[in-house]
């Protein structure tokens with residue numbers, strides 16, 4: 001059993017890409033490892049969100065992760081800012097994080113390019129806060145995408161550097177968690193091979209989407225000028241629709257449309273209609289659960305409280321030991 005930790009950005013609704021990607025794995029993983037999942041709201045301050053937006057986003061993410069199947073009784077699901085011990089560890093780690101290495105970080109350079117008027121110190125030390133998130137629970141495995149690998153490497157650097165400086169073997173080095181099953185690639189509706197919230201409008205189907213919105217997006221999905229001649233090669237946008245169909249429709253349905261594609265009798269409109277209805281059926285229980293949870297503030301409060309309690313217990317122990325290692329002593 002490993003201690004696994006994942007930080008969740010507190011922006012944006014979950015889409016089917018997230019669902020078939022990381023989230024289904026989180027739901028499974030929570031029964032196999034000691035899992036910490038937290039909503040990274042301190043991190044979101046680097047872009048200065050309005051107070052109301054900050055809270056609304058955190059709440060939304062909490063609701064959708066619960067709806068998707070994270071069990072707060074099994075995993076430790078918490079909000080980063082409910083665990084101020086993280087901020088203390090961040091302060092301590094900052095003393096051993098060097099300006100040069102932070103400036104060389106790819107994500108920092110990208111932010112400098114994207115928001116030149118807001119290059120704040122929080123942005124520069126973002127990887128230090130992320131390291132604190134991870135090592136505060138002495139987590140060894142972190143499920144991350146490609147874009148976070150450099151941050152994870154920096155977390156290892158900070159953990160090892162702490163150990164070396166104080167001649168201890170205290171923090172284990174965290175490594176990427178690789179899911180044992182292949183991650184399912186969910187294509188977008190705009191002809192691109194990836195469903196993502198930052199792609200073109202209408203590219204993603206969100207778990208909270210209403211049936212009407214799903215129908216509209218699917219009916220507008222990119223196809224091609226086909227069908228061509230029997231046996232013709234499938235274009236990427238059409239292959240995307242088939243791949244989406246494989247996720248939400250029955251094998252018979254997929255087979256039926258594949259056959260009509262091969263015979264070049266397919267009508268993309270019919271296929272989209274079917275795909276839309278199957279997506280609606282698939283997301284309906286999730287959406288229903290999202291609506292239920294959204295209305296249940298008492299339950300959300302209980303979940304957040306329980307998560308904070310469990311996370312702080314682990315964080316407090318680390319801070320106590322780290323203070324002792326560094327040499328802070330009570331009189």
Ligand code: TRP
Nearest residue numbers: 005006007008009040130133142
């Ligand atoms: N930086 C991560 C992202 O943008 C979010 C994150 C914050 C995180 N702290 C973390 C991820 C700790 C893993 C571990 O997605």
